[in-house]
Amino acid sequence: MPINVDDVMQLYCHLAQKKGMKAAVKHTGRGALVVAASTFLGGLMGGPPGIVIGGAFGGLLGAWMTSGQFRPVPQILLELPPAEQQKLYDEAAVILRHLDWTDVAQLTALVMRYANLQQKLTAVLKNYLTKQLKAKIQHRK
Template structure:
């Protein structure tokens, strides 16, 4: 019996992994990028140092302060703009399970044997693809409090 329970766990892990990889595929096709909260700090640093530079050094101080502030802002926000597939693969096991459960509710009784079959089933059904993408983006926005952007 232990062997069958262990096999069930492995099977479940594969199913969660299949769905996470499907999410990566969906988000890559949509050209989605996310912004983790905090990018406002970088903009504030750039603007604040440009203002301070202007008070101290006039027009040249604005340029120097803006450049230094821009570099500081870039450093402060580095790593906060990430492609959605990267965010998905960095989710904790608990977060992946929650996302899996949310997506499974949309998928209903779809059965698949591997990632290739799952991807074909979803990509071949425009309505399902749209519903899963909306669920994924909703999860990212609500649970991770990230802003979603479409990359041109």
């Protein structure tokens, strides 16, 4: 049966929840923007000393913003844009192509029955999170 992207996202969410996966995604672009904006504003308001103060303040704020907060992986997956969800779908479709199922509940039950399928899909998910999103991952053993 052909699988759709939403089914695969639900399956990944179920796996991540069962493994207790959390990820901290760093937002380096936002941090850099904060540093630049605060340095610029400091320069406008205080001249050269304002640049120093604005840069220091922005650097601290930017570092705090990019430290990343651990969030549940299912939440991160559901917030992904469709193009990113498609990437995860494409990798799962290769792994799941030989299964016979009728709905997402049956698909999830099949995957949860086979440890090797769980391992393959979890590896795809971890690889995506660490390489594409540059996230740190925590999970139960």
